[in-house]
Amino acid sequence: MLEIRKFHEEKDAVLTGLRKRNFSKEQLSLVDDIIRLDLTRKSQQTELDQLLAQRNSKSKEIGQLFQSGKAAEANAMKQEVQTIKDQVDQLEKGYADTQYQLQELMVQLPNLPHESVPAGSSEEDNEVYQDWADELPDLGPEALPHWELADKYGLIDFQLGAKITGAGFPLFRAKGSQLKRALINFFLAEANAAGYEEMSVPHVVNADSAYGTGSLPDKEGQMYHIEKDELYLIPTAEVPVTNVYRDVIMSATDFPVKMTAYTPCFRREAGSYGAHVKGLNRVHQFDKVEIVQIQHPEKSHDTLMEMLRHVEGLLQKLKLPYRILRLCGGDLTFASALTFDFEVWSAAQKRWLEVSSVSNFETFQSHRLKCRYRDEEGKTQLAHTLNGSALALERIVACLLENHQTADGIVIPQALVNYTGWERID
RNA sequence: GGAGAGUUGGCCGAGCGGCUUAAGGCGCACGCUUGGAAAGCGUGUAUACUCCAAAAGGGUAUCAAGGGUUCGAAUCCCUUACUCUCCGCCA
Numbered sequence: 001m002l003e004i005r006k007f008h009e010e011k012d013a014v015l016t017g018l019r020k021r022n023f024s025k026e027q028l029s030l031v032d033d034i035i036r037l038d039l040t041r042k043s044q045q046t047e048l049d050q051l052l053a054q055r056n057s058k059s060k061e062i063g064q065l066f067q068s069g070k071a072a073e074a075n076a077m078k079q080e081v082q083t084i085k086d087q088v089d090q091l092e093k094g095y096a097d098t099q100y101q102l103q104e105l106m107v108q109l110p111n112l113p114h115e116s117v118p119a120g121s122s123e124e125d126n127e128v129y130q131d132w133a134d135e136l137p138d139l140g141p142e143a144l145p146h147w148e149l150a151d152k153y154g155l156i157d158f159q160l161g162a163k164i165t166g167a168g169f170p171l172f173r174a175k176g177s178q179l180k181r182a183l184i185n186f187f188l189a190e191a192n193a194a195g196y197e198e199m200s201v202p203h204v205v206n207a208d209s210a211y212g213t214g215s216l217p218d219k220e221g222q223m224y225h226i227e228k229d230e231l232y233l234i235p236t237a238e239v240p241v242t243n244v245y246r247d248v249i250m251s252a253t254d255f256p257v258k259m260t261a262y263t264p265c266f267r268r269e270a271g272s273y274g275a276h277v278k279g280l281n282r283v284h285q286f287d288k289v290e291i292v293q294i295q296h297p298e299k300s301h302d303t304l305m306e307m308l309r310h311v312e313g314l315l316q317k318l319k320l321p322y323r324i325l326r327l328c329g330g331d332l333t334f335a336s337a338l339t340f341d342f343e344v345w346s347a348a349q350k351r352w353l354e355v356s357s358v359s360n361f362e363t364f365q366s367h368r369l370k371c372r373y374r375d376e377e378g379k380t381q382l383a384h385t386l387n388g389s390a391l392a393l394e395r396i397v398a399c400l401l402e403n404h405q406t407a408d409g410i411v412i413p414q415a416l417v418n419y420t421g422w423e424r425i426d
Numbered sequence: 427g428g429a430g431a432g433u434u435g436g437c438c439g440a441g442c443g444g445c446u447u448a449a450g451g452c453g454c455a456c457g458c459u460u461g462g463a464a465a466g467c468g469u470g471u472a473u474a475c476u477c478c479a480a481a482a483g484g485g486u487a488u489c490a491a492g493g494g495u496u497c498g499a500a501u502c503c504c505u506u507a508c509u510c511u512c513c514g515c516c517a
Contacts, residue, residue, distance in 0.1 A: 045476055049486040056486090059498040063444035066497095078497040085497085249473085370473095380473080 001106055001214075001367050003382070007035050017112025020329035022121050030105055037102045044095045051091065055084045107217060111364040113329050114301075114338035120328030129340060130324040136345055137321060137403060143348040146398040147279030149405060150176060153425050156280070168269075168277075168284035170394075175425050179400070179412075180287060182419035183393055184262050187289035187314065189419075191390060194310055196260035196291055201240035203263055204231045209243040212369040214335035214361075224266045233266035237290035238387045245294055246369045249380055254373070256303060257294040260390070262287065280394040281353065287393035293386045294371060297362070300384035301338075304360045307388045308340055311356050314391055317415035320399050321345040323352065337362040344395065348402040353395045358388030401425075 006014055014031055058081050065074035118127045150156035155176025161169040172180050192198055210216040210232050215223060224233035234240060241261050250257070265288050276282065291310065295303045308324065315322045327339040336359040343352035363382040366372070372380040404411045409426030417423050 042476070045486080049476065052487085053485055055497085059496095060444070062497050067444075074497080081497045 001364065002109055002112065003363065003367055004034070004038055004102075004106070007031060007038065011035070014112065018109070020113045020117060020119055021110055021332070022330050030109065034102065034105050037098060037105070041095070041098045041102060044091060044098055048088065048091045048095055051084055051088050055081055055088065058084070110332075110334045111337050111361065113332055114360065114362075116326070117332060117338055118326065118328045121330035122328075123331050125328040126331055126341070127326040127328065128323060129326040132321045132323050132345065134321070137347050139347050139402075139405065142407075143402065144405065145279065145348040146346075146401040149401045149410065150279070153410070155179070155401070155425070158279070166284075168282070170280065170283060175420075175422070176397075178420060178422075179397060179425070180393055182416055182421075183396060184287065184289060186416055186419045187390055188260065188262055190310070190314060190317075191260035191289060191291055194258075194291075196258040199241060199244075199259055199261045201237060201261050201263065203234050203240075203266075205234055205239050205243070206231055209239055209246070212243050212246050213239045213365055214368065215239055218334045222268055224268060234263060235267050236265050236389075237261040237263040237288060238292060241290060241292045242294075242365060242369065242385055242387065245371045245383075245385075248371055250294075250371075250373045250383065252296060252373050252375065255294070255296045255299065255383075257292075259292045260289060261292075262289045264288075265392075280398040281349075283394055286395075288389050289391060289393075291388050291390045294366075295384050295386060296373070297381070297384050300360050300362065300386060303384075304338065304340075304358065304386055307358050307386060307390075311342055311358060311388055311390050315342065315344065315355075317413065318396065318400065319413045320396070320403055321347075322355075333357075333359070335359075335361050335364045337364065342391075344399040346399055346402055348405075353399060355392050355395045355399070356389040359386060361385045361387075 002014070011031065015028060018028060018031070058077060062074045062077050062081070065071070065077065118125065120126065144152065147156075147158070150158075153176075154174055155172065157171045157173060161171040164171065188198055204226065207216060207230060210223065215232070215235060219235065223235050226232070240263070241259050244259065245257065264285055266285050269282060269284065280286075291307060293303050293307065312322070312324070322342055322344045325341045325343065327336075327341060332339055339357055339359040341354050342356035342358070344355050345351075346353045362384050365385045366382040369385070371383050371385065373383050375381050400413075401410055404413065409424045412420055412423050412425070
């Protein structure tokens, strides 16, 4: 959530940011509505506080009167306080109402894009930040898509997954399952080597945590909701991991905080269909190793670039053709200020598949999380939060199978052989 | 799932309707002291919102969370969450 302070002090920056998000003129009027409501809120608070102060001091006097035996005076004063209380009740209602309205508007507003975010309305307008330098591999017409390879080598059973649960819950078996486990270990080992603390976290979170990272209310429909216990299946490890720092005030020397976790991720993704969701392209449960950092505002941009290079290193070691996109204002996720997507070339499908998204949320999440640090003057300031997939497993499996297929089997890249224990699938 | 006991500031811990602007201790910071340190002494030490042009200084709220009783609630009542102990079940 944006800080209300910005609306008063940097209104132009707010408007500029929202325009980059393609806000219409009517939508932009929200900004003035918010400023107006907040001014109302302030005056209501001042009035309310004054009344409460009166009530407190008079109540104290009543106590003293009783103690000195002046019951008659005390009882008279009770009447006075009673009338103050009635006013307080009235004002409190108005104040709560203003707060509620303000909150309703504030949660509708996405993060302001970083200045480097290109203008644009859809994924067509994303900027290719770093293209695949070499020629894209051409495997010829015999190249099989991953779902056929998975079937041919007995790696993934989509029918069994559908039988046990439903569509979008593939069952990995034999070397398919081992390959996935190897990738998890490989990604975690690389993250550990880069200084990220490994964590095993709950895969189910409460509403406070979901709200803290912005999954609620913005993505309510995307999460599996366990109503009986009022809990949510995590859509990404970002939610439990970032919430480690909810309601925490750190010292500036604690930066950077680096955490990593492997988790399954659950997404309802209602309304998808067609070839784009075939095989592993889009599933309801997938695996991911996530990297998260909490950083000083002045250093967060450099940190984002460092995370970018980390993800890039993984793809290079897996020998997969990739490109990096800088998302435009229209494609940026709600909470993000700046996002780079990694796409890997799916050699048989002949299309790019998104395998990672690396984002700087600046203070948008930390404001909700109340994740703060103390600056040189001892004042509390909001920290910056960042995260990235490093990496999403299922699409990597798809691309590994397709890109490294040969006539007599699938060749495992050397970096991964240390983790699989075998060199090929045949 | 059943029964009981708890949850107070960074931490420990007192308080069980007004004498609390939350005692006392520990920790931390600064100062005095010292050749330097320790000890000792002194001062300070939460968060959010808000008033004030700003600083200084006020105000309000917060004793797990939310509601209630009362002129007044950390303290009494209700609901919820969490922690611990015992029983049951269990990888």
